[in-house]
Amino acid sequence: MNTPDKDNDNTVRLAKRLAEERPCSRREAEVYIEGGYVSVDGVLVEDAGARVTAEQQITVADDATLLEIVPVTLLLHKPAGVNGGVGKDGQQALHLLQPASLTRTAPAQRVLKRHFANLTLTTPLETKASGLLIFTQDFRVTRKLVDDSSKIEEEIIVEVGGQIRDNGLALLNHGLPFNGKPLPPIKVSWQNENRLRFAVKAPKPGQIEHMCKMVGLEVVSMKRIRIGRIAMSSLPAGEWRYLQDHERF
Numbered sequence: 001m002n003t004p005d006k007d008n009d010n011t012v013r014l015a016k017r018l019a020e021e022r023p024c025s026r027r028e029a030e031v032y033i034e035g036g037y038v039s040v041d042g043v044l045v046e047d048a049g050a051r052v053t054a055e056q057q058i059t060v061a062d063d064a065t066l067l068e069i070v071p072v073t074l075l076l077h078k079p080a081g082v083n084g085g086v087g088k089d090g091q092q093a094l095h096l097l098q099p100a101s102l103t104r105t106a107p108a109q110r111v112l113k114r115h116f117a118n119l120t121l122t123t124p125l126e127t128k129a130s131g132l133l134i135f136t137q138d139f140r141v142t143r144k145l146v147d148d149s150s151k152i153e154e155e156i157i158v159e160v161g162g163q164i165r166d167n168g169l170a171l172l173n174h175g176l177p178f179n180g181k182p183l184p185p186i187k188v189s190w191q192n193e194n195r196l197r198f199a200v201k202a203p204k205p206g207q208i209e210h211m212c213k214m215v216g217l218e219v220v221s222m223k224r225i226r227i228g229r230i231a232m233s234s235l236p237a238g239e240w241r242y243l244q245d246h247e248r249f
Contacts, residue, residue, distance in 0.1 A: 011051035014040065018058055028066055036112045037064035046113040071137035072115045073243035077235040078125055078133045080221065085124030085133070093133055094119065096238060103239040122146050123154075123227055126205055131156070131224030132232040136243075144249055145227070149202040152249065155226035156198040157191065158208060160217040168215030172196070176214055178207050194220075 018029040018038060030048040032038050038045055039059045040052055052058065074097055078084045083092035097119070099111045119135040122145035136142055145152060165171075172188040187199035196217075198208060209219045225232045228249035235241060 010053050013048065014038070014045060014050040014052050014058070015048040017052055018060070021058060022060065031066050031068065032060055032064050034112070034114050035065065035067075035069055036110055037061040069112065069114055071139075073134065073136040073138055073141050074115070074119065074240050075230065075232070075235065075243055076133040076135065076240040077232055077237050078130055079237045080128055080130040083127045084129070085121045093125075094121070094135065097135065097240055101239050103235055103241050107242075107244060109242050120146075124205070125224060126222070129156075129222040129224060130237060131222070132227055132230070132235075134227060134230075134243075141243075141249070151201065152228045153199055153201050153226075154203065154224055155231075156200065156203070156208065157223045157225055158196045158198060158212065159220040159222075160194055160196060160212055161220050162217045165216040168217070171215055172211055176211050178204065178210055183207075183211070 015026055015029040015033060018024070018032065019026045022029065022032075024032075033048045034046055036044060036046055037060055039061075040050070041056050042059075076093060076096060078093050078096070082096065085093065097116055102111060115137075118137055120137070120142050121133065121135055122142055123132070123134045125131060125133055134141070134145060136145075169188065169190070172186065174183075174185040176183050184201075187197075189197050191197050196212075200208075208222060212219050230243070230247060230249055
């Protein structure tokens with residue numbers, strides 16, 4: 001929509017105009033707009049501060065509600081090569097969260113502009129790795145995945161090359177140090193002759209690659225497929241979906 005210049009005296013804020021026409025309070029008008037229920041000349045507008053003229057037609061959807069927009073949690077399949085929250089470029093993966101990249105396999109849900117604001121990345125992932133990332137607006141999810149990260153198990157599939165040293169698998173499970181400190185017990189098993197499954201809590205950047213190197217293996221690729229009880233399943237690389245109400249970490 002071509003929005004008139006805000007300095008034009010013939011325009012007013014959309015929320016003000018809607019509050020006068022409906023009628024309702026200014027805050028209620030903002031809730032309608034941010035909820036994706038308001039169109040200007042047939043075009044959906046979700047910005048309460050958009051400027052409109054008296055000639056433009058404002059319509060409100062029949063199913064419009066004043067229920068507050070609840071915080072959402074987004075699950076992204078980060079491709080390898082995209083920074084996933086480690087280092088100064090940690091928000092690079094955030095740019096993958098676009099309405100067009102919502103997976104078609106996800107349950108139907110209204111996608112709102114507000115869903116992409118004030119997101120917290122709770123589960124960083126190294127650039128070279130692919131897999132599940134969690135972004136949330138919900139403080140309860142942040143508290144569980146950040147504050148209690150040491151209690152949340154992650155499942156990571158690691159493709160390796162080289163020849164593992166004698167007793168190497170046992171050492172991966174327990175007995176290796178990282179950054180000068182002994183690592184707690186970790187569940188590591190072979191999936192096939194060149195693929196390991198790590199079940200680990202709060203892994204540090206570089207930890208898995210370091211562990212593999214210490215037992216004679218070279219990491220070819222890594223993919224995180226589960227965080228807590230939430231699995232990435234068939235979510236395609238570069239696509240995302242909403243966490244559903246019945247899902248718990």
